[in-house]
Amino acid sequence: MTSPLILVTGSTGTIGSEAVRQLVQGGHRVRAMMRDPAKAAKLRNAAEIVTADLTRPETLASAFAGVDKAFVVSNGADIAKLEANAFDAAKKAGVKHIVKLSGRHHDADFMAGAALARSHNESEERLRGLGIAWTILRPGLFASNFLIWLVRDQRAVFLPVGQGRDTPTDPRDIAAVAVKALTEPGHDGKIYELTGPEFLSYAAMVQKMAEKIGTPLKLVDVPKADAHAGMMAAGVPSTQADGLLQYFDGVKAGHIYPPTQTIAEVLGRPPRSFDAWLDDHAAALRG
Numbered sequence: 289m290t291s292p293l294i295l296v297t298g299s300t301g302t303i304g305s306e307a308v309r310q311l312v313q314g315g316h317r318v319r320a321m322m323r324d325p326a327k328a329a330k331l332r333n334a335a336e337i338v339t340a341d342l343t344r345p346e347t348l349a350s351a352f353a354g355v356d357k358a359f360v361v362s363n364g365a366d367i368a369k370l371e372a373n374a375f376d377a378a379k380k381a382g383v384k385h386i387v388k389l390s391g392r393h394h395d396a397d398f399m400a401g402a403a404l405a406r407s408h409n410e411s412e413e414r415l416r417g418l419g420i421a422w423t424i425l426r427p428g429l430f431a432s433n434f435l436i437w438l439v440r441d442q443r444a445v446f447l448p449v450g451q452g453r454d455t456p457t458d459p460r461d462i463a464a465v466a467v468k469a470l471t472e473p474g475h476d477g478k479i480y481e482l483t484g485p486e487f488l489s490y491a492a493m494v495q496k497m498a499e500k501i502g503t504p505l506k507l508v509d510v511p512k513a514d515a516h517a518g519m520m521a522a523g524v525p526s527t528q529a530d531g532l533l534q535y536f537d538g539v540k541a542g543h544i545y546p547p548t549q550t551i552a553e554v555l556g557r558p559p560r561s562f563d564a565w566l567d568d569h570a571a572a573l574r575g
């Protein structure tokens with residue numbers, strides 16, 4: 289009997305690429321879906337590659353053909369629409385289990401009205417009503433965001449977060465939970481709130497980063513308008529930028545939920561600390 293075929297969308301991104309890597313390493317049959325096959329080199333492994341676009345449903349039938357389980361990851365201005373297309377294609381193809389990457393706090397009062405939260409909530413609801421086994425992952429802040437947020441030539445991180453705290457989470461642990469949910473029984477109908485082990489202020493995270501890379505760094509509590517302009521200049525879709533700013537308001541006001549034990553419970557080992565993530569990414573942070 290051949291082993292189940294697992295499709296990963298968003299396979300060129302932070303979590304998807306790591307999930308593909310871990311699935312291949314674990315000897316599973318993996319199909320990595322991407323819009324641009326030129327990016328396949330980034331995966332550097334033995335996954336099958338399929339080219340498809342979540343905005344174009346006509347490309348998805350072949351991507352999902354023969355697939356047993358799918359890890360649905362997307363990003364951009366309209367996550368709900370992209371993922372609805374994936375879910376519909378999965379259902380038509382007879383996929384038996386879908387794991388969706390969502391996020392924490394989309395159900396929090398402080399995120400009410402944010403298009404980003406609405407989009408994930410709508411997508412979660414659609415998945416739960418699809419009639420296919422599902423697992424929803426709601427991770428907290430990705431530690432890897434600091435690779436984008438660190439402005440190296442100014443030795444600073446510019447975020448409107450004040451003294452707020454958060455739960456930096458290692459993308460490798462998030463991907464590892466996805467792999468468990470896709471390859472072992474017992475995860476059907478579960479919503480997993482995934483965080484790293486610590487509840488750190490952003491200032492403390494920046495300080496740890498400075499110590500790790502051996503360069504003084506500062507956290508600058510910028511006005512929201514400046515943060516918005518910076519995100520626009522970086523090409524972040526406006527719905528995402530607005531959602532992030534609303535999130536940072538929540539951080540600043542102290543509304544972030546504390547860490548959970550879920551990664552330890554699912555993986556049977558503690559989640560990686562922020563220091564552990566920094567140890568493995570110091571060179572990338574130095575640039």
Ligand SMILES: NC(=O)c1ccc[n+]([C@@H]2O[C@H](COP(=O)([O-])OP(=O)(O)OC[C@H]3O[C@@H](n4cnc5c(N)ncnc54)[C@H](OP(=O)(O)O)[C@@H]3O)[C@@H](O)[C@H]2O)c1
Pocket residue numbers: 297298299300301302303304322323324327340341342343361362363364367370389390391392426427428429430433
């Ligand atoms: N960053 C955080 O702290 C955080 C925390 C909690 C939850 N999340 C959630 O995590 C998700 C993002 O995960 P990530 O950071 O791993 O993603 P990412 O690195 O931003 O990558 C996004 C992936 O989605 C793919 N994609 C985008 N539009 C697509 C389309 N039309 N068709 C097919 N693929 C498409 C991209 O492909 P291309 O390479 O072709 O662009 C890429 O592979 C989002 O839903 C976000 O809300 C993030």
